[in-house]
Amino acid sequence: MFKKLIxxxxxxxxxxxxVNANIDIKARTVILxxxxxxxxxxxxxxxxxxxxxxxxxxxxxxxxxxxIKSGDLSLDDKFIISERAWRLSTAGYSSMFIxxxxxxxxxxxxxxxxxxxxxxxxxxxxxxxxxxEEEFAILMTSKAKELGMENTNLRIHLGSMILIIILQxxxx
Numbered sequence: 001m002f003k004k005l006i007x008x009x010x011x012x013x014x015x016x017x018x019v020n021a022n023i024d025i026k027a028r029t030v031i032l033x034x035x036x037x038x039x040x041x042x043x044x045x046x047x048x049x050x051x052x053x054x055x056x057x058x059x060x061x062x063x064x065x066x067x068i069k070s071g072d073l074s075l076d077d078k079f080i081i082s083e084r085a086w087r088l089s090t091a092g093y094s095s096m097f098i099x100x101x102x103x104x105x106x107x108x109x110x111x112x113x114x115x116x117x118x119x120x121x122x123x124x125x126x127x128x129x130x131x132x133e134e135e136f137a138i139l140m141t142s143k144a145k146e147l148g149m150e151n152t153n154l155r156i157h158l159g160s161m162i163l164i165i166i167l168q169x170x171x172x
Contacts, residue, residue: 059140075107079128088120095120
């Protein structure tokens with residue numbers, strides 16, 4: 001109980017000072033939202049179209065975890081690595097260095113995405129779940145809309161999922 005009281009007091013103090021603070025953030029766009037109340041505390045050019053880093057990896061992980069939760073995918077399931085996924089590890093992109101023809105578990109691929117920021121692991125999961133990156137991009141766009149990102153459109157650009165274009169990211 002004492003910890004909750006201290007937390008509430010600190011939260012109120014932080015809220016008081018941030019409301020009255022003159023915030024100078026160097027980022028081009030910013031949205032700061034209170035998790036509990038969902039109140040937008042600060043925003044700067046929130047409606048500007050941006051190309052967020054790692055959005056593909058985040059969306060890939062969300063879809064995989066949703067499928068695991070629903071029982072349609074297991075951490076023990078294995079996907080065969082395509083040449084397309086493997087090529088990303090040889091092209092200088094961040095990767096988990098998987099090899100063509102390897103059978104890699106969903107668990108290891110997710111670790112490759114989350115820890116190593118592996119673009120090759122993203123492609124392997126996309127192909128394993130949806131058959132192609134293009135079909136997986138459709139799943140990601142649908143999931144984005146389900147999450148309230150109404151103006152977001154994910155698509156394959158220049159033949160590589162790592163270059164997906166986010167037309168407009170609207171998180172809140």
